[in-house]
Structures are given as C-alpha cells and as structure tokens.
Amino acid sequence: MSSNSTVCPPPFLLKSDFPELGGATNSRLCVPFLQAPGMPICCLPCPKQNFFYPDRFQKIVHATVFVDLASVICCGFLLLSFAVLPIEYTQRHYLSVCLALAIFFMQLSFIIPIGAQSSQCYDRITPHDMYSSITCALSGAALLGGGWCTVMWTFLRAFSLHLQICWQIVPGRRFFLAAQAFGWSIPVALLAITLSITGVSFRFGESCHINSHMGLQTFWAPLLTVAAASIVLQAITFGYCVQVYLRSLFEEKGASQVTGGSGLPYSNSIRTVTARQAFRRIQRVVALQWRGILIVIMILADNVYFATVFLAFDGTTKKTQQNIALGFKWANCMAVNGGDKYACLDIAKTIVIEERNALAVLFLLSFNGILALLLLGRPTIYRGWYELIRNLFKRPKKEFVSYDARRLSEPGSSSYEMLDKRTDPMVSRPESKAGNGILKHPVPPPLQSSTVLEYNPATFSAKLRERAEAEGKGYSPYTRPPYSLRTPSLTSPFSSFKETQDYFASRTLHPASKRGDESVSTPPYSPYQDSPINSSDPSRRIQSPYGTPDQDIGVAK
Known part of the structure; x- marks a missing residue:
C-alpha cells in the first residue's frame, strides 16, 4: 500500500491492496489510468456518493433519518389505534389495516441502520451487501418486501373500489380470504426470488437498495406490472363515475318529459332515474372512501417515480461506451485537480442521477408513514385516546341504591305503591283499620284507562x-241454545x-x-x-x- 501514492492519484486507492473477500465487489468503481496491459487499477473510496455530490447532500440524507423516525412513529400510532380503540373511533377496515402494516414494514428499512450503527463499507473500496452485513440484509428485505406489500394492497383497494362502484358488488368473506392470501404470499414469494437472484447492497442513502444485476426482471418489472394494473382499474373506475355523472346531466331534460296525456315517462327518462340513482350511490361510496382513494393514487404515483429514478440510476452503472467515456473524463478531472470534487461536479452530474431527484426519492419514501396517518386515520382517533386515558385514571362512580328499592316481583305493600300513570282514578283500593294503624291489603293491578270494563x-x-x-231459589245459569241451521224463531x-x-x-x-x-x-x-x-x-x-x-x-x- 506504500506505492499507492505513486501509482494512483488521490483520492483513488489501489485495487490490488483490497482482495475480494466479501462485500459487494461488483459495486466497486475502478478505472485504469494508464491504458496499458498489466498496469494497476485504481478504485474510488467507499462510499462513492460522497465524491459525486456536494457535502450538503450527505447532510440532507442524514436529515431524512428524522423524517423516517417520525413516519415510523405515526404509522405505529395508527396501527396501535386500530388494535386498541373501538371501531367507532377508528372506522378501521382490513384493507386499511393491511396497507398501514405494509407501509410500516417499508419505513422500518430506514430505521434499522440507525439502531445498528454499522458502517456502509466492507473495506475502503467495497460496500457491504446482504451477505456481509445483517443490517444491510434486514433493511433491504424490509424495503423491498414492504414496497411489494404496499403495491399489492394498493391494488386490492383499487380492485375493491372498482367492484363496488362499477359492478355493484360488495366484497365479502371470499374476497377477504383471497386478499389475505394474495396480499401477503405474492410479496413474500417475489421477495425471496429477488433476494436470491439480485440481492441488495449499500448503493444510495443510509439503507440497502436492490442491485442493478437482474433487478429489472426480478423486481421492477413485476412491481410496475401490478402498479399499472392498479392505475388501469382506478382509471376505469373514475371513467365510469364521469360517464354516469355526464349521463345524469344530459338526460335531466328527458326525465321531465311525459307521453301525451298518459302521464307515463319515456324510456329515456327511466334511464335517467337509473343514472341518477347510480350517481348517488357512487357519491356515497366516494364520500366514504375518498381517503383510501387518495392514498392509493399517491402511493402509485410515488412507486412510478421511484422506479423511474432507480432505473435511471441503474442505467448509469452499466458498462456502456458512453458511461466508460464519461467515467474516464471525470477520473482524469479528479486526478488533475488533486481530488477536488467541486471542480468536477459538472461532469459528475452526467454520471449519476441529479441531486434533486435523489433527495426527492428519499423524502417521499420517508413520508409514507405520515401520509398513512393523515389519510387512513380519522380525527376521532385522538378523541378515542382521550376517552381511553381518562377512563384509566378515573375512579368509578359508586352507584346510589335506595334502601327502599325493591324488585317489582317481591311481595309486599311497596309492590302496590308504584302505579301506572294511566291508572283509572275511579278505582280505589279498600282499606281496613286494625288497631291504631291502617293495613293496606294487596289488590290486583289497577285497571288501565285503555282497558274495557268487563263483566266480573x-x-x-x-x-x-x-x-x-x-x-231458597235455585240458581239456573244461562245455557247456550243448541245450534241449528233452520231459521230462528221470532221470539228471543x-x-x-x-x-x-x-x-x-x-x-x-x-x-x-x-x-x-x-x-x-x-x-x-x-x-x-x-x-x-x-x-x-x-x-x-x-x-x-x-x-x-x-x-x-x-x-x-
């Protein structure tokens, strides 16, 4: 390593001094300064992003960690509210709960490296991968798996809304079981395929991301396919809503027309009533699910933007003639200027993605948990927590029971004191005197005013x-005369x-x-x-x- 200063210009390091013992060796950035066989190859120190962006970029990347922490707290608070509070405060639904859980897994990927406090580099020129760092493996798996689960449950929400609005089908137990099966099994299966074929490593930011090798085939293409299906379903649903709304407007005049003197509506007016009913039904569904619709749209837009930026980033790492020429140009600039990166930032912009796009991706990924709380949570959640905490520290009130209180079924004089307010005032209770006191004899329940007085x-x-x-006379009760089909006599x-x-x-x-x-x-x-x-x-x-x-x-x- 003593010959590094004479062979490789600063800040480059000699590749032969760092054998390939572990880490993401394919992620090394190495160039031969002298185009001759057998000449040494020099590599850029790890992490590479420190040399392609200004110093403020790394400070902003560290600031996104606090946004990630706040996002995890918000998402965890939302999940805890779903689990603890009654449903009248949260209005929870399994589609919302599962989507929030998927976002929570994705947000954990940015918090895991903070707790581990591990370096991003295996050695001075090699970044860590999932085989050399457990932190990288966990953060990468949480990011990819959480992203897959988020896209799947977004698709299921869009599909459920499409069934309710366009086909008037309310998803039931079968849809619930199918959603649980596909919403979790497909992401797990595709995550296993992605990690086994492509893998993750420290490439960008504080957490591990998917590698460029076979990344499009194993991760981005299936993910974008599901996202595109969600977008198509959402577009069809909104197109149907617009069509129903316009039909109800254009046929409003036909609803008031009737046939000549018959008072019966035309057939187009009947269709107008149906269109209006459908539009009112759509209004009710949208009013109930506008939060879910909005978060689906925003997550789909974020995923499309993430895929675009990361695929562009993968394109800069491919060994094409244009990339090799730009890499040599930037390396010569660094060698001539003694490793001053600010003198070569204009050339570096053509090699990597732009700074604003990179920061936008990091902040949007970090903001998903806060977005979930704002759209999936309701203001009544805070009132529910207030009631729950107040009841925990509130002493239960002692119920006052009267000494004279008895059940209505208990015998005694008090059983006849509580009379209905509809009691007939003409009915009195007989009293008999015994000694100095008055004995009140139990009598049957008083007659109600609505009861017809009968023969007693x-x-x-x-x-x-x-x-x-x-x-001394005999009592002869009345006997009913025998029934006969002949005409009765005139005497009665x-x-x-x-x-x-x-x-x-x-x-x-x-x-x-x-x-x-x-x-x-x-x-x-x-x-x-x-x-x-x-x-x-x-x-x-x-x-x-x-x-x-x-x-x-x-x-x-």
Whole structure:
C-alpha cells in the first residue's frame, strides 16, 4: 500500500491492496489510468456518493433519518389505534389495516441502520451487501418486501373500489380470504426470488437498495406490472363515475318529459332515474372512501417515480461506451485537480442521477408513514385516546341504591305503591283499620284507562247468587241454545235495549209472594231475567263496587 501514492492519484486507492473477500465487489468503481496491459487499477473510496455530490447532500440524507423516525412513529400510532380503540373511533377496515402494516414494514428499512450503527463499507473500496452485513440484509428485505406489500394492497383497494362502484358488488368473506392470501404470499414469494437472484447492497442513502444485476426482471418489472394494473382499474373506475355523472346531466331534460296525456315517462327518462340513482350511490361510496382513494393514487404515483429514478440510476452503472467515456473524463478531472470534487461536479452530474431527484426519492419514501396517518386515520382517533386515558385514571362512580328499592316481583305493600300513570282514578283500593294503624291489603293491578270494563263474576254475579240462595231459589245459569241451521224463531230470550228495565233486588223476587197472591207463580230466578216490579226504593238496589250508589245495573231480559 506504500506505492499507492505513486501509482494512483488521490483520492483513488489501489485495487490490488483490497482482495475480494466479501462485500459487494461488483459495486466497486475502478478505472485504469494508464491504458496499458498489466498496469494497476485504481478504485474510488467507499462510499462513492460522497465524491459525486456536494457535502450538503450527505447532510440532507442524514436529515431524512428524522423524517423516517417520525413516519415510523405515526404509522405505529395508527396501527396501535386500530388494535386498541373501538371501531367507532377508528372506522378501521382490513384493507386499511393491511396497507398501514405494509407501509410500516417499508419505513422500518430506514430505521434499522440507525439502531445498528454499522458502517456502509466492507473495506475502503467495497460496500457491504446482504451477505456481509445483517443490517444491510434486514433493511433491504424490509424495503423491498414492504414496497411489494404496499403495491399489492394498493391494488386490492383499487380492485375493491372498482367492484363496488362499477359492478355493484360488495366484497365479502371470499374476497377477504383471497386478499389475505394474495396480499401477503405474492410479496413474500417475489421477495425471496429477488433476494436470491439480485440481492441488495449499500448503493444510495443510509439503507440497502436492490442491485442493478437482474433487478429489472426480478423486481421492477413485476412491481410496475401490478402498479399499472392498479392505475388501469382506478382509471376505469373514475371513467365510469364521469360517464354516469355526464349521463345524469344530459338526460335531466328527458326525465321531465311525459307521453301525451298518459302521464307515463319515456324510456329515456327511466334511464335517467337509473343514472341518477347510480350517481348517488357512487357519491356515497366516494364520500366514504375518498381517503383510501387518495392514498392509493399517491402511493402509485410515488412507486412510478421511484422506479423511474432507480432505473435511471441503474442505467448509469452499466458498462456502456458512453458511461466508460464519461467515467474516464471525470477520473482524469479528479486526478488533475488533486481530488477536488467541486471542480468536477459538472461532469459528475452526467454520471449519476441529479441531486434533486435523489433527495426527492428519499423524502417521499420517508413520508409514507405520515401520509398513512393523515389519510387512513380519522380525527376521532385522538378523541378515542382521550376517552381511553381518562377512563384509566378515573375512579368509578359508586352507584346510589335506595334502601327502599325493591324488585317489582317481591311481595309486599311497596309492590302496590308504584302505579301506572294511566291508572283509572275511579278505582280505589279498600282499606281496613286494625288497631291504631291502617293495613293496606294487596289488590290486583289497577285497571288501565285503555282497558274495557268487563263483566266480573267475583262481584256482580256473586251478590246475585247469594240473594238467590237466601230466598231458597235455585240458581239456573244461562245455557247456550243448541245450534241449528233452520231459521230462528221470532221470539228471543233477550229483550231489546229499549225494553230493558232497572233491576231492583228485594227479599222476594216476585211481587205476588209479598202480597200473598198464590195465583201468580213465581218464576225461577235467573240473573238474566228482569223483574217486572218497577220499584223506586234505592235502598233495595244492588250496588256495584265499581260504580256510584246512584247507578242502576241493567241486565238482559
């Protein structure tokens, strides 16, 4: 290594001093300064990006780490809210939860190198790859796997929205199971293929990215295919919405036209009603899912931009005649200027991607977690956390129970104190005095005002039966006449309402027995037979417990 200063100009190092023992040896940037066989080859020190960009670039790259940290915190907070808070605060859905989880995995790729605090270089000219650094392997796998999961769940969200709007199909359990199967298995399978064939290494920024070898075939082409399918589905869905909206506008005049005098609408007006109903349904779906639609559009746009920038970056590393010529031109500039990179930045811009594009990619990748919280989260999440924390530190209130409180099923006098407000005011509860106190006898539930008063055998018939037994008369209850299909007779055992008379009960049910007239036979007593006596003695009337003393009780004849 002592001959490095005489063989390789600064800042280059002699390649032979660093044997290929590990790391991403294909990522070395080495050039022969003398075009002669057997001459030494000089390589640029690691990391290479420090010589192609100004010093502020590396400071900005380090600043993106704090954005990544904030993004991971926001995404983790969103996932924790989905898991802890009730659904009325989060309005969670498995498509939103899985998309947020995929973004969280992708954001972890930028945090893993911070915790590891490992160098990006295997030696002075060789960067680490996934075989030489576990940090590189984890960060690269999280980035590629999280990116694949994000694109897949974005496609599933776009497909679900397309089914609901265009085909009026609400995804159910089958769609849920298929989404879980394809949303996780396909990214895992393609990630395994990508890592085994292409691999990852420290190429750009603080985390590992996919290598250029077979990167287009194993990663970028399948990823862009799924992203393109999502874009097509989203475009078809929006095209259908615009078509329905325009049809409802242009056919509005036809909806008011009717046929001549019939009052029936034309066929185009019927189609207008259908178009309006479809447009209202689309409005409801879009109003509920506009956040998901917006994040799908933004993630798809980011993925397309990432793919464009990284594919352009891979193009600068290929060994083409143009790249080799530009590389020699820049190396000679560095050798002539003694390793002053600022003197050769104009040439370096033609070799690598532009500084603004590189920083835009890093910041957009770091901002996805914050974007997920803003669009997938709802303002009610914060109120839900407030209620949860307040309930944790809030003492439970002691419930006040009255000493006299009893269940309605318990017997006792208190069971009859709580009367319904619809209780009939004419019904009173009998009271009996015992000693100095008043005993309240339990009575049946009071009659409601909406209940029709019916014939009560416990009161009216019982009194009549007692009178009949006291007079020695037999009690003959009413018997229903036998049914017959012939025409009934004109006589009826019942008299009309106008012919009914007040019934006056007396000791002798027939007046002939009182006068001693034996010629008049006393008919057998029946509660349904009126007495012919028209007495006006109010003391001989039977009093109903539900009526006033002045009321007469009329019975059928």
